Amino acid sequence: MSKFLTFFIALSLAMPLSVTVAQSSCTSETAGKSRAQLEQELEACNREIAQWQETLNKTREVSASYSRDVALLTAKINAAQANIKAKNNQIASLGKDIAAKQSKINVLDSRIDRGRRAIADILRKTNDINSYSLVEAVLSDKDLSEFFVDMDTYTSTEEALSELFAELRTVKKLTESEKAALAKKREQEAANKAAMEAAKKEVEISQAEKKTLLAVSQNKEKTYAQIVAERQANAAKIRAVLFPLVDAGAIPFGTALQYAETASRATGVRPALILGVLQQESDLGANVGRCIITDLSTGQTKNVNTGYVWQNGIHPTRDLPLLQNILNKLGRDPLNTRVSCPIAGVPGYGGAMGPTQFIPSTWNLIAGKISAATGKTTPDPWNPADAIMAAAILLAGNGATTQDWTNERTAACKYYSGQTCYKTVYNSKTGKYEVVANVGLSYGNKVMSRATTIQTTMIDPLQNL
Template sequence: MKKFLIFLIVSLVLPVSITAQSATCPSDVRAREPVACAELDRLLKEESEAQKEVDRLKGLGAGFTSDIAFLTAKINTAQANIKSKNNQIALLTKDIAIKQSKINVLDGRIVKGKQAIAAILRKTNDINSYSLLETVLSDKNLSEFFVDMDAYASTEEALGNLFAELRSVKALTETEKAALAKKREAEAVAKAAIETAKKQVEIANAEKKTLLAINNANKKTYEQVVADRQAKAAKIRAELFQLLDIKPIEFGDALRYAETASARTGVRPAFILAVLQYESKLGANVGRCNRPQDAKKWQDIMPGPLHYSNYLKNGKTCNGPNSPCSYRDDQSAFVRIMNSLSRSTEGTPLSCPIVGIPGWGGAMGPAQFIPTTWEMFQSKISQALNIGTPDPWNPEHAITAMALYLSELGAGTQDWTNERTAACKYNSGRTCYINGKAGPGLSYGVNVMAIAESIQRDKIDPLQNL
């Protein structure tokens, strides 16, 4: 028994290397893959040089030649980006496999540790079961009995050591799992960047081909080409941007509101509009409540004073005897919001609860804020827009509120991973991945990122590249 314990404890305390993730090649990866990391350095430098050429050409005068040169530089930059990201993915794939192997080893140690603890507890229980009468009547002599008692003392000590080591190994496992999650996120970012770059190459090649054909055939002057671009831009601005529960607005107005909010919060306009568009779609899908024709009214779909009172009675938890229970009182907040707008609570469209998913309804307007959350942002919206009372059904107010909230959720960095995480939190209140598994908001985050890319590529870029 003692030999087994010594072997197990030694095996559990073997050192495990933990390395941090860096922007290019982490030090451990560079030591393991020097050639691949050197190639990545070269590709990143090539990408940087290509971007410098794009920036230089931006300052040149307009014309067929300069536009074609600019498009060529953009294509070169995108292609260099694709090469560097493919290199990063190859390195990350190897690193992910190594991390997963470490986790498997640690998981194995945890299993062995639990088995050893069970064996020790059984042994301890056997020794504890001796009574004085059993000791006297036992066929063992006294020396054998006291050997067992010595084993009991050493077993107790080994048990304490084993618990400590098991906790240490579990902590190491969690650290490795967190590192693995970051590497998988980095891999997802690189793959998304490749898809974006491929589409940029496709669009720039098509535009370059068109300009070359026009220039060679002398069919149009450059001024006519610019006029065509301006006409396309005017059409994009005039397109209707559908919003939930209010009249659609022109895309040009939606973009202007988003750009103003972006200047204050740092959140990309395309990302703001993508969340707004998806929220309006989701809100329409879950159905409307509280309208005159609806069976469910606002009191039926929101938690109220009773729910919140029971939450407090239970010690700020809903795991108690008092029910119905909720950590918020949306009903009172909704009444305050409607009173501040001098509107009736009756008849105002609200989102219904999602069928089949536990939770409440009552989300308001195109940004789908619940009443208690809207109240948290009211003063910030008023300050940002220099207005009195913000209105959840006003598109400018809703877009501003959404940008402020997304910024607090981390989207102001304009990093792909942080944007997707902010979208997941906006939808579900939780990160995209929970304990290494997909969270309830992951599909929402993925869809929002796809919409943001489409809005940027098909609407915003054409307006900025006149």
């Protein structure tokens, strides 16, 4: 049986490789290649990723053994390496797009500059003609026919001016459109570079784990049964680790994972990403501080630890009425329920609710979806299961269902700020538009880092038993 199992795993690993060699040209070499070639290679890389993912899924179904575990790690490494090649191709392709867009923008900018100069020249000529008074026309050395020639020039000048203004508006609108497209390409380039770095780290972790496993197997330091027993003991510890939640105490990680897996099945968002957001919000909540409402008409709140009073505790018209409505339905005391305090030195309000820190107006927008997913008429923002489902629904709406690193980070940035991770600003010194970090980028990066740690150190060990 052991020989058959080893043969099966070896065969399952060999098949994707043979297909890849025969049909694809997924490489990390991008220099000197056309966009069409890069697109073909990207398709090949995506096929390779799918092949290794299929191998990974099939291998998980095989009974646990040294061979199976090595095969799992091999497939995982190869899938990640193919993903790196794919991102590299995308970055090279985007680089070509960016160069083409910049060239087009330069041409359009030149047209605008020429148009402005032409308008200035026409305005000067128009002003010269307008400077004629009736007396000057009569007393002028010019005869009457020459004067009327100038008037004809005036009419044609006005027509030319009108046409130039129209053209300038069109070119300017086209230029702004091209600059917006350029900014989008640069955002994609920055995101792909970050995703590639994340994939490289994943490869490093898996290679180290594979090396350790092979060494243990070859040196026969432990039987596989001993390895499994150690993993099961570690899994029990992982499940029992307390997962801190804002305003909801702490729950065992095993319970939090169950809630996240339920939310994942309902929305398509990865459990690790959901828990990464949950962990980040818990840390933010601890840093920002917890408040209670002290005035139900103005939204004034007070920090429960320091006693500091916030006049901008909660938005008085957008969020306060909705919060009171939610609390009334749940039977909670509005003057004794904790919400987030405002962030000191940052414009805005506090008032975020529960473990996933929803402001009432955002919670209200997706309340129907939360009810449908949980089966509850009145979902509770302070209930961990409901809060986790709500976070997954919002992340799904933000584009995290693709489970692609770039889209997941964008979804996390939007979760925090309602905006993407990057924004485009005009640099007056260079006269060009530049892509810079948006307010939520740091949050998005931290969420993705937490999600990776949760996946590799907590979820994967539970799956590889």
